[in-house]
Amino acid sequence: MPIEVLMPALSPTMEKGNLAKWHVTEGDEVNSGDVIAEIETDKATMEVESVEEGTIGKILIEEGSMDVAVNTPIAIILSEGEDAATAISDTNTNTTNQDAAETPTTEIIAATEEPAPLTNQVEITVREALRDAMAEEMRLDDRVFVMGEEVAEYQGAYKVTQGLLDEFGKKRVIDTPITEYGFAGIACGAGMAGLKPIVEFMTFNFAMQAIDHIINSAAKTLYMSGGQMRCPVVFRGANGVASRVAAQHSQDYSSWYAQVPGLKVIAPYSASDAKGLLKAAIKDPNPVVFLENEILYGKSFPVPETDDHIIPIGKANVRQQGTDVTIVSYSRGVEYVENADVELKEMGISAEIIDLRTLRPLDMDTVLTSLRKTNRIVVVEEGWPTCSIGSEICSSVTNLAFDELDAPPLKVSGADVPMPYAANLEALALPTTNQIVEAVKKVTYRT
Amino acid sequence: MSSKSQKSVSKKDLYRDMLLIRRFEEKAGQLYGMGHIGGFCHLYIGQEAVVTGMNAVMIEGDQVITGYRDHGHMLVAGMDPNGVMAELTGRVDGYSRGKGGSMHMFSVEKHFYGGHGIVGAQVPLGTGLAFANKYRENNNVSLAYFGDGAANQGQVYESFNMAKLWNLPVVYVIENNRYGMGTSIERASSTTDLSQRGLSFDIPGIQVDGMDVDAVMEAGRKALDHARSGKGPFILEMITYRYRGHSMSDPAKYRSRDEVNEMRQDHDPITTLKEKILDDGDIDEDGLKQIDAEIRKIVNEAAEFAQTAPEPDPSELYTDILLEETA
Numbered sequence: 053m054p055i056e057v058l059m060p061a062l063s064p065t066m067e068k069g070n071l072a073k074w075h076v077t078e079g080d081e082v083n084s085g086d087v088i089a090e091i092e093t094d095k096a097t098m099e100v101e102s103v104e105e106g107t108i109g110k111i112l113i114e115e116g117s118m119d120v121a122v123n124t125p126i127a128i129i130l131s132e133g134e135d136a137a138t139a140i141s142d143t144n145t146n147t148t149n150q151d152a153a154e155t156p157t158t159e160i161i162a163a164t165e166e167p168a169p170l171t172n173q174v175e176i177t178v179r180e181a182l183r184d185a186m187a188e189e190m191r192l193d194d195r196v197f198v199m200g201e202e203v204a205e206y207q208g209a210y211k212v213t214q215g216l217l218d219e220f221g222k223k224r225v226i227d228t229p230i231t232e233y234g235f236a237g238i239a240c241g242a243g244m245a246g247l248k249p250i251v252e253f254m255t256f257n258f259a260m261q262a263i264d265h266i267i268n269s270a271a272k273t274l275y276m277s278g279g280q281m282r283c284p285v286v287f288r289g290a291n292g293v294a295s296r297v298a299a300q301h302s303q304d305y306s307s308w309y310a311q312v313p314g315l316k317v318i319a320p321y322s323a324s325d326a327k328g329l330l331k332a333a334i335k336d337p338n339p340v341v342f343l344e345n346e347i348l349y350g351k352s353f354p355v356p357e358t359d360d361h362i363i364p365i366g367k368a369n370v371r372q373q374g375t376d377v378t379i380v381s382y383s384r385g386v387e388y389v390e391n392a393d394v395e396l397k398e399m400g401i402s403a404e405i406i407d408l409r410t411l412r413p414l415d416m417d418t419v420l421t422s423l424r425k426t427n428r429i430v431v432v433e434e435g436w437p438t439c440s441i442g443s444e445i446c447s448s449v450t451n452l453a454f455d456e457l458d459a460p461p462l463k464v465s466g467a468d469v470p471m472p473y474a475a476n477l478e479a480l481a482l483p484t485t486n487q488i489v490e491a492v493k494k495v496t497y498r499t
Numbered sequence: 500m501s502s503k504s505q506k507s508v509s510k511k512d513l514y515r516d517m518l519l520i521r522r523f524e525e526k527a528g529q530l531y532g533m534g535h536i537g538g539f540c541h542l543y544i545g546q547e548a549v550v551t552g553m554n555a556v557m558i559e560g561d562q563v564i565t566g567y568r569d570h571g572h573m574l575v576a577g578m579d580p581n582g583v584m585a586e587l588t589g590r591v592d593g594y595s596r597g598k599g600g601s602m603h604m605f606s607v608e609k610h611f612y613g614g615h616g617i618v619g620a621q622v623p624l625g626t627g628l629a630f631a632n633k634y635r636e637n638n639n640v641s642l643a644y645f646g647d648g649a650a651n652q653g654q655v656y657e658s659f660n661m662a663k664l665w666n667l668p669v670v671y672v673i674e675n676n677r678y679g680m681g682t683s684i685e686r687a688s689s690t691t692d693l694s695q696r697g698l699s700f701d702i703p704g705i706q707v708d709g710m711d712v713d714a715v716m717e718a719g720r721k722a723l724d725h726a727r728s729g730k731g732p733f734i735l736e737m738i739t740y741r742y743r744g745h746s747m748s749d750p751a752k753y754r755s756r757d758e759v760n761e762m763r764q765d766h767d768p769i770t771t772l773k774e775k776i777l778d779d780g781d782i783d784e785d786g787l788k789q790i791d792a793e794i795r796k797i798v799n800e801a802a803e804f805a806q807t808a809p810e811p812d813p814s815e816l817y818t819d820i821l822l823e824e825t826a
């Protein structure tokens with residue numbers, strides 16, 4: 053049997069890629085392990101190795117083809133004794149790339165951003181926005197430097213620091229060993245000495261190794277020194293649920309850090325907020341925990357085309373005005389809410405959607421203003437339900453605006469379990485559109 | 500010295516073990532490419548001689564613990580390839596009932612303690628297994644495997660100190676494959692002879708050609724004897740190489756293709772052993788082909804099993820969080 057070589061998935065989130073280059077031509081012999089092609093994804097160019105032995109019978113997808121869907125046959129390998137003619141007739145039924153490549157892309161719901169900025173907007177990804185924020189601040193202030201695992205030569209494990217080494221050199225873009233506790237402490241020390249370190253954690257799961265310095269050294273120093281000593285470090289990296297990476301690599305730490313006096317905690321959703329808030333965080337004289345999200349890195353949003361786009365820390369954003377219910381979320385939770393809002397609209401429910409953006413200090417004013425209008429509130433979060441951001445908001449609204457509430461405040465959280473690996477269980481562990489819709493129905497008494 | 504017997508392992512067994520890992524990993528890579536495996540998947544291809552050689556000189560009851568690059572460790576420990584592959588596809592017949600995935604599998608029966616995702620965490624855990632051995636006076640040794648990158652983590656040195664302070668029966672097997680993700684050991688470590696990292700704790704260590712299963716076995720015997728005889732920890736630095744990227748999504752641009760090809764062509768542990776076997780004349784080409792065919796069958800069956808086994812029942816989401824037993 054001729055063997056079809058399929059377009060491989062090279063990362064947990066890849067759906068399609070470009071066939072950048074063929075290293076073989078028809079008739080070439082290949083062994084297991086030989087590089088046969090190069091595939092480009094949004095993150096990287098990868099080499100594809102053959103896992104079979106035989107002869108390349110036919111190349112089905114031309115070099116240079118764009119957006120080839122995962123699992124599309126890209127070539128045929130013949131084993132001993134097979135000929136190309138049979139291989140070709142075998143695959144004639146297999147109409148190739150263009151059709152397969154047209155996987156529907158999800159539309160991004162237009163954001164009702166803050167007052168329309170006067171500057172031009174450009175569409176960039178969250179990943180690029182974060183990089184631009186760091187680069188702009190590094191140009192302005194030579195005390196700012198970046199350190200972390202794979203941030204320099206590898207250009208970032210998730211490519212957030214792409215290009216920074218080239219522009220700023222080894223002195224300011226520093227690859228560390230895999231020693232989070234140590235380098236977080238070194239950054240705190242450098243911060244105490246007046247530098248402005250940005251520490252990238254490959255993901256916040258590994259910041260647990262370093263959380264002692266984040267809390268004991270960074271958050272408490274100003275207080276313990278009676279206001280004498282600062283520790284202006286930005287601790288940033290991917291937080292929250294990624295795709296299929298299981299319990300030790302998939303957790304939302306928002307409420308952990310949001311609990312700590314002496315820290316500011318930011319968890320943006322859009323590229324514009326990611327950029328404006330990261331710039332504000334780097335300028336801030338306090339330690340800031342900046343929680344990004346791996347799944348959002350590749351998502352594009354309009355961002356003002358200027359190098360002084362700064363979003364103030366501690367201000368929530370009303371992404372959509374509404375009258376029937378206030379839905380509060382942050383980070384990727386906003387995406388869940390906007391997906392659910394499509395159904396709410398169909399049901400005739402007008403939701404006001406608030407993106408908290410900053411988790412400490414929490415902008416309760418914006419939440420309460422909205423609540424006075426809608427009298428109902430649902431909080432949506434990826435994290436665990438106990439002692440969560442949602443718990444905090446529900447408690448605050450009952451304290452501060454009990455009389456405004458027409459229904460008990462509700463929260464929709466991630467399941468109260470370590471993150472499972474299996475695809476079906478993982479989906480059940482995340483907040484779903486259905487749960488959000490049900491919660492909204494409940495507070496609006498539509499059940 | 501020990502009441503429990505050492506296994507008798509032939510070259511043919513070693514060849515089989517290594518080939519099983521190689522073919523299993525190739526298949527896992529393929530299934531990942533087809534979308535049947537998700538998340539992180541770290542392949543062991545190139546490093547097969549390390550776990551195969553060490554496993555061959557362990558005795559019944561010796562424990563193994565490692566990081567996320569764990570498929571090879573499980574296969575030589577005698578865990579069922581079907582169960583391992585089904586965990587990779589997230590199915591209920593996997594070792595962790597689909598809840599752990601590639602990085603998190605365990606088998607108490609086979610004395611395999613995981614499968615850990617946090618770089619370096621397995622080192623104190625493995626030292627704790629050794630602590631229990633000493634506490635129970637059971638004459639077993641624990642083997643804690645970790646990478647060249649992990650070797651810089653602080654908890655490694657906290658463990659070294661206590662292991663020697665209390666003379667715990669543990670062998671630290673450092674799998675130095677020259678890179679921690681995209682960072683070469685030279686760019687991450689102030690000193691690169693990792694076998695000497697125990698020096699200031701008075702822990703002996705040696706460097707071993709981890710691409711040569713015979714060398715691994717010889718060093719393994721020495722280290723295990725040392726630990727088992729009550730002299731405390733021992734460090735084996737296995738000089739090895741991973742052929743594939745760090746995980747499936749690593750483009751591996753930090754090293755040259757020539758470097759990889761050179762290792763593959765001139766130092767491949769399976770080819771080396773195969774040549775020795777043929778030279779010795781114990782088995783001929785046909786005999787080896789037969790082993791190849793057997794292994795392919797096992798691996799294909801595992802892949803089939805892993806794709807047909809059912810997903811876990813939704814109710815599994817809330818099981819195994821706490822035990823219900825009371826004291």
Ligand SMILES: Cc1ncc(C[n+]2csc(CCOP(=O)(O)OP(=O)(O)O)c2C)c(N)n1
Nearest residue numbers: 258568616617618646647648649678679680
């Ligand atoms: C504490 C922690 N930091 C970072 C990571 C991400 N990470 C996973 S594997 C790895 C490289 C480890 O290299 P090494 O110890 O040499 O083992 P190898 O992968 O080469 O087998 C990194 C940085 C992690 N899992 N845990």
Ligand SMILES: [Mg+2]
Nearest residue numbers: 646647678679
């Ligand atoms: Mg390594």
